[in-house]
Amino acid sequence: MNIFFAGGLGTLLLLGLPVAFTLAFLAVVGMYIFNGGSLAFMQVPIISYKSLDDFSLTALPMYVLMSQILLVSGVGKDLYEMASRWFRHLPGGLAIATLFCCAIFAAISGSSVATAITVGSIALPEMVRRGYNKRHVLGLLAAGGTLGILIPPSVPMIIYGSVTGESIGKLFIAGIVPGLILTISFMVFASYQTRHIKDTPATWKERLDSTKTAIWGLMLPVIVIGGIYTGIFTPTEAAAIGVVFSFAISAIVYRNLNWENFKKIIISTVKTNAMILFIIVGAMLLGYIMTILQIPQTITAYATEQDISPWIIFIMINVVLLVLGMFLETISILVITLPILYPIIIALGFDPIWFAIIMVINMELALISPPVGLNLFVLNGIDRTNTIDEIVKGVIPYAVIMVLTIVLLSVFPEISTFMIKDVD
Secondary structure: OHHHHHHHHHHHHHOOOOHHHHHHHHHHHHHHHHOOHHHHHHHHHHHHHHHHOOHHHHHHHHHHHHHHHHHHHOHHHHHHHHHHHHHOOOOOHHHHHHHHHHHHHHHHHOOHHHHHHHHHHHHHHHHHHOOOOHHHHHHHHHHHHHHHHOOOOOHHHHHHHHHHOOOHHHHHHHOHHHHHHHHHHHHHHHHHHOOOOOOOOOOHHHHHHHHHHHHHHHHHHHHHHHHHHHOOOOHHHHHHHHHHHHHHHHHHHOOOOOHHHHHHHHHHHHHHHHHHHHHHHHHHHHHHHHHHOOHHHHHHHHHHHOOOOHHHHHHHHHHHHHHHHOOOOHHHHHHHHHHHHHHHHHHOOOOHHHHHHHHHHHHHHHHOOOOOOHHHHHHHHHOOOOOHHHHHHHHHHHHHHHHHHHHHHHHOOHHHHOOOOOOO
16 A cells, blocks of 8 residues: 555656645545545545635635735845845855845745745845855855745745644744754855955945835734734734735835736735645545555554664654655645654654754755755746756755754754743
């Protein structure tokens, strides 16, 4: 049975069938063969409905909508200008400013693709014009874009919470400190790598003026994350407030919410949400038949009965996630692996919130891992003169930093969990 599902999954994906339909097809065939023939098909609409009948998932379309609004609003340009004026006098200052802007936009949008597109389209030509090595710039932009799924709000964390039942509020708060550590580590390395470049300092008036202009974008993560942490509102309520605030910024402050932009926002939001929700339905259908056949239970029992350290199994899990990241995108990896990995992590005695952060950092690696790392193609699309090989060479040091961050969090798990005690 394991061979049937694993072989079928690999074959259909290699044939180019979309992930959602691959999962659903395997589930339906599995139900027919292993669970009572055509009568099992009656479960398909019931499971499909139940898989989306989850209140925590209502936050997902709103965070996606918020990221799409901010993508066309002009917030990214103002944030980049502000960061440039505050940091450009330092060695490699524009590299630091770019990563700072990535972190802020990640905290606003919750999307790695939106972060890479917005900051990359602004920073790439500007940094190359000022003498930065193009390969270095591509590397830091690809890596900086991944911060969108670690620094809350985060779409993968919503998926993790929905699949496992863990608190999305706790997941969001747990990502703050690791996100800051990763951002600062990126900044330190980028500054060292580009230390020979030092730009003209901005005046204090220029710095304050740019901060005043960017204040609306800076307020959004404070409102969303601050509201969740203080208990003023839930992650779902925070998403709704973020959407309203984003619409207000775009319509009133930047005044670019015309009909064409509005249509673009809605169409992109519907496409993205439809893709994610289809994958969730397919994964839940497959999870149903795998549970009926007790595949997750068998794997969990096998893993926990082995006379080896839980940390060896943990390392093996990370290796598997790294390999999957080379061929699948983040949402697919999460919904395919969580029904199997989550019970193993619980049985081994690991903290599920801590593991979520480890898993999200692995998903960041997936975004920059060839051959299908999404951020690699995003940057390639911004400037067609960039080759994937060139971007990969530039991003390798940042991938090493991510792996070292996983090691750090493994040795000191409290880094990701000490803030979550009072969060629901």
